[in-house]
Amino acid sequence: MDFKKLIAHCKEYGFIFQSSEIYDGLAATYDYGPNGVELKNNIKKYWWMSMVQMHENIVGLDAAIFMHPKTWKASGHVDAFNDPMLDNKDSKKRYRADQLIEGYCEKIEAKNNKDVAKARKRFGDAFDEAQFRATNARVLDRQAKIDDILKRMNEHMRNGDMAGLGDMITELEIACPESGSRNWTEVRQFNLMFSTQLGNIAGEESKLYLRPETAQGIFVNFLNVQKSTRQKIPFGIAQIGKAFRNEIVARQFIFRMREFEQMEMQFFIQPGTQQKWYEYWKETRLNWHKALGTDSAKLRYHDHDNLAHYADAAVDIEFQFPFGFRELEGIHSRTDFDLSEHQKLSGKKLQYFDPEKQESYVPYVLETSIGCDRMFLAMISNALQEETVPDADGKDSTRIVMKLPPSLAPVKVAVLPLLKNKPELTSKARAIFKKLNLDFNCQYEEKDAIGRRYRRQDAIGTPYCITIDFDTLENDTVTIRDRDTLQQERIHINEIEQVVRERVDMKNLFSVVEEVA
Numbered sequence: 001m002d003f004k005k006l007i008a009h010c011k012e013y014g015f016i017f018q019s020s021e022i023y024d025g026l027a028a029t030y031d032y033g034p035n036g037v038e039l040k041n042n043i044k045k046y047w048w049m050s051m052v053q054m055h056e057n058i059v060g061l062d063a064a065i066f067m068h069p070k071t072w073k074a075s076g077h078v079d080a081f082n083d084p085m086l087d088n089k090d091s092k093k094r095y096r097a098d099q100l101i102e103g104y105c106e107k108i109e110a111k112n113n114k115d116v117a118k119a120r121k122r123f124g125d126a127f128d129e130a131q132f133r134a135t136n137a138r139v140l141d142r143q144a145k146i147d148d149i150l151k152r153m154n155e156h157m158r159n160g161d162m163a164g165l166g167d168m169i170t171e172l173e174i175a176c177p178e179s180g181s182r183n184w185t186e187v188r189q190f191n192l193m194f195s196t197q198l199g200n201i202a203g204e205e206s207k208l209y210l211r212p213e214t215a216q217g218i219f220v221n222f223l224n225v226q227k228s229t230r231q232k233i234p235f236g237i238a239q240i241g242k243a244f245r246n247e248i249v250a251r252q253f254i255f256r257m258r259e260f261e262q263m264e265m266q267f268f269i270q271p272g273t274q275q276k277w278y279e280y281w282k283e284t285r286l287n288w289h290k291a292l293g294t295d296s297a298k299l300r301y302h303d304h305d306n307l308a309h310y311a312d313a314a315v316d317i318e319f320q321f322p323f324g325f326r327e328l329e330g331i332h333s334r335t336d337f338d339l340s341e342h343q344k345l346s347g348k349k350l351q352y353f354d355p356e357k358q359e360s361y362v363p364y365v366l367e368t369s370i371g372c373d374r375m376f377l378a379m380i381s382n383a384l385q386e387e388t389v390p391d392a393d394g395k396d397s398t399r400i401v402m403k404l405p406p407s408l409a410p411v412k413v414a415v416l417p418l419l420k421n422k423p424e425l426t427s428k429a430r431a432i433f434k435k436l437n438l439d440f441n442c443q444y445e446e447k448d449a450i451g452r453r454y455r456r457q458d459a460i461g462t463p464y465c466i467t468i469d470f471d472t473l474e475n476d477t478v479t480i481r482d483r484d485t486l487q488q489e490r491i492h493i494n495e496i497e498q499v500v501r502e503r504v505d506m507k508n509l510f511s512v513v514e515e516v517a
Contacts, residue, residue: 001322001381001384001385001386002322003253003322003323006322006380006381006384007253009384009400009459010036010380011033013035013459013460014033014034014035014036014460015032015033015035015036015039015380015460016030016031016032016033016036016253016254017030017031017032017033018030018031019031028247028251028256028257028258029257029258029259030253030254030257034410035410035411035460035461036376036410038410038411038441039376039379039380039404039408039409039410039461040261040372040373040376042407042408042409042410043372043375043376043379043408044240044261044263044372045506046407046408046506046509047240047263047288047370047372047375048060048238048240048263049506049510050288050510050513051236051238051263051265052238054510055236057231057232057234057235057236058235058236058237058238058265058267059225059229059231059235059236059237059238060237060238060239061217061218061221061225061237061238061239062239062240062241063214063217063218063220063221063239063241064217065210065211065241065242066208066210066211067209067211067216067217067220069207069208069209070345070346071216071220071342072193072209072212072216073345074338074341074342074344074345074346075216075219075338075341075342076309076310076341077193077209077212078191078193081191081192081193081212082189082190082191082192083096083098083189083190083192084096084097084098084157084162084165084187084188084189084190085097085187085188085189085190086166086169086184086185086186086187086188087184087185088176088178088179088181088183088184088185089181089183089184089185090176090179090181090183091176091178091179091181093176093178093179095176097162097165097166097169097187098153098157098165100169100174101149101150101153101165101168101169101172101174102150102153103174103177104149104172104174105146105149105150106324108142108145108146109142109146109324111142112133112139112142112143115136115138115139116129116132116133116139119132119136149168149172150305151305152164152168153165153168154305154306156168157306158305158306160189162186162187162188162189163186163187165187166184166186166187169184169187170182170184191246192212192245192246192247193209193210193212193244193245193246194209194210194244194245194246194258195207195208195209195210196208196209196210210243210244211243211244212243212244212245213243213262213264213369214239214240214241214242214243214262214264215264215266215338215367215369216338217239217241218237218239218264218266219266219338219339219342219350219365220342221237222237222268222339222350222363223350225237226268226352232355233268233269233270233352233354233363234267234268234269234270234273234277235267235268236265236266236267236268237265237266237268238263238264238265239262239263239264239265240261240262240263240264240372241261241262242259242260242261242262243259243260243261243262244258244259244260245258245260246258252321252323252326253377254373254374254376254377255321255323255326255373255374255377257373260371260372260373261371261372261373262369262370262371262372263369263370263371263372263375264367264368264369264370265367265368265369266334266365266366266367267281267365267366267367267368268352268363268364268365269363269364269365269366270354270361270363270364271336271361271362271363271364272364273364274312274313274333274335274364274366275313275333277333277366278313278331278333278366281331281366281368282301282315282331285317285329285331285368285370286299286301286317287513288513289317289319289328289329290512291509291510291512291513292379292382292405292408292509293382293403293405293512294319294378294382295382297320298319298320298382299317299318299319299320299328300317300318300325301315301316301317301318302315302316302318302325302327303315304316308332309337310332310334310335310337310338311332311333311334311335311337312333312335313332313333314330314331314332314333315330315331316328316329316330316331317329317330317331319374319378319381319382321377321378321381322381326374327374328370328371328374328375328378329368329369329370329371329375330367330368330369330370331366331367331368331369332366332367332369333364333365333366333367334364334365334366334367335364335365336362336363336364336365338365339362339363339365340362343362350362379404379408380402383402383403383404383461384400384401384402385400385401385402385403386398386399386400386401387399387401389486390486391451399455399458400455400458400459401458401459401461401483401484402458402459402460402461403461403483403484404461404463405508405509406463406464406503406504406508407504407505407506407508407509409460409461409462409463409504410441410460410461410462411441411442411443411457411460411461411462412440412441412442412462412463412464412500412504413436413440413442413443413462413463413464413465413466413496413500413504414442414443414444414445414453414457414462414464414465414466415429415432415433415436415442415443415444415445415466415468416429416444416445416446416450416453416454416465416466416467416468417429417446417467417468418450418467418468418469418470420446420447424473425468425469425470425472425473426446428468428472428473429444429446429468430444432466432468432478432493432496435497436466436496436497436500439497439500439501440500440501440504443457443462445457450467453465454481457483458483461483462483463482463483463484463503463504464480464481464482464483464500464503464504465480465481465483466478466479466480466481466496467479467481467488471490472493476492476493476494477490477491477492477493478490478491478493478496480496480499480500
């Protein structure tokens, strides 16, 4: 679905609102509405169950947002958490140099995609996209240009060569998206951490940072968790929490925000075993995404060209958002950098005594890190569809439907009396709703014709609608309507709870995880 339509749908149906909208909003900050908070909580629940509940050697943590400022010195964020920025002198807008160059490459890629679409239309079912991309001269030339540009950009990024990035922007004649001018300042580094003061005391001693990631709260608690839970290596610590980055070029709705939520797990391992666990978690995390019904063609691995200072291997799981493939989750082999640096700066030992090897060592770390907000956007992008279906009188009509996995849907079941002006129907429906509401997040709705109510529930992703009609009064049966198939079946009132529970249980997702593994 068109990205602008998706954003409008999120507001109209209570998924996401612009923060402080009555004051004209605050850029790159968003609030989750009634349906949005339910979906987000369900995503977090699925991740937490898969990480903590389903692994006997992974435990949870909820560390404070504020941490001692030395934490961020040890982690490298004070000195190295920078983005290459430049300003356009005419529009007065600030941009990331690497994103401007990547945007230039995306325009070239769009030409390739246009040629692919034309060829697909021409050849129909016989079209082989991979072969076309591998043999078409124009596509190959454009791809070679993209590869060369990105290779040079990554070399400059790796070397911290700001002048080189600036030269590339000049060479490629990249213009400001707003003013259209090429009147740029020099490229310079910009630190992304928000800072504040501890109390009302000014000075460097009292300077605090809003955490730019949740991982460091795990590292500084490594021994506390290990000793209190008596874990043996390998073991992991999982955490869900807010992080903050002063993104100058926050964009693409909730994809890149200044305040966001991360779901991270740090897996502590024996040095020398990092390659084995790196491959294990790559596959495990991809299967987690596939279990949600995401088309495999919309997921791919992307190896990092520029490794972070702490990593010896890194890969992204990318998802095809409406604006192209972008990072959804990262798997990083962080070596022993974090624990070693915290040990060095704090003067406290952060070592594990291995009873089998009879020696102490600083463990290596394998990280999985996923943005909860990005996962939310991926789920909405994948689920929101516009399709033609038959209406009540057999004619075709268009409906907007959000085909979320039932276990993640904000509302699991809607209870709908056939008519609102029949007290015998509404009272019966209310009684059913009251009973179901103890087990599921339900909605009761009686306004408008039943068809319109079905469409509203389709639009928010409700997988099942229970309709109470005159037959209900006769034999205590109701119709249960399936969102995706539109099929309706009659079941007894006493069966509703069991039928819905079986179909929306999150255990269903884990059975799929096992199948795709």
